[in-house]
Amino acid sequence: MIRFLRRDRGQAFPIYIMMVAGLLFLALAFFAVGKASALRNGSQGAADAAALAAAQKARDNFGPGFLGSLPLNTLDIFLNAPFAAPCAEAARLAAANEADEKLCYPTPGYLRDRITVEVEGRKPVDSPVIPGSENRKAEAKATAVIEFNCPNPKAFDFNSDGVQDLFVFTCRTGEIVKITTAEITPGLWETVSRTLFDVRLVDQ
Structure with missing residues (x-):
């Protein structure tokens, strides 16, 4: 009877080792998936920040025009x-979020439409259970839109001198922006740009 129990113990030991190895593999696999997901989220955050920064810089740049x-x-x-x-701004924000800007391009259209940025994270997945993961990095893409909030502006001859010198913008929010030619200075854009133009992320 004792010999029989010892024989069972000897047969169970390899099974125990296999079970431990399997659990270890699963733990490493779950860790790799979690790390890959975290890196993907980080890269998406970098892409979002880069696209928004580029769109905001574009809005600032075309103020004088x-x-x-x-x-x-x-x-x-x-x-x-x-x-x-302004892809340099996109690259700067991507770098601040531990990613590299790989592609940055506008989609021209009425109302100064969109800017799309693609980034690649700097940290690899680098998991022992995923072949090739030592060089695999998370990629992400984001698009920001610059939307003109105040269409159909109206111009008036404020001084009755035959010259249009008052411009009235009625915005979708109900806000009314009035600009006279005497006010058209670089400093004016900082005051009115966020009302006239909305910068936001959009779905791909």
């Missing part, structure tokens, strides 16, 4: 003109 188009009555032409995405 926007204001300059008002007295010339060329606002529609200005809003339809192609613009360059």
Whole structure:
């Protein structure tokens, strides 16, 4: 009887070792999945920040052109003109979030439409249970839209001198923005740009 028990113990030991090895593998696999998910979330956050920063910088950059188009009555032409995405700003924000900007491009359209940024995280998954993971990094993409909130502006001859010098914007929020030619200075854009233009992330 004692010999029989010893024989059972000898047979159970390899099974025990296999079970421990299997559990260890599962633990490593779950850890790898969790790490990959965390890196993916981090890269998505970097892409979101980079796209928003680029869009906000673009809004700042075209302020002088926007204001300059008002007295010339060329606002529609200005809003339809192609613009360059400030990708240096996107790269800066991506780097601040431990990622590298891989692609940055505008999608021109009426109202200065979109800027898309693609990034790659700097940290690899590097898991012993995922082949090739030592070089695999998380990638993500985000798009920000610059939306003109106040369409159909109206121009008036404020001084009755035959020159349009008052511009009235009625925005979707119900807010009304009035600009006179005497106010058109670089400092004015900082005051009115966030009302005239909305910068936000959109679905891909």
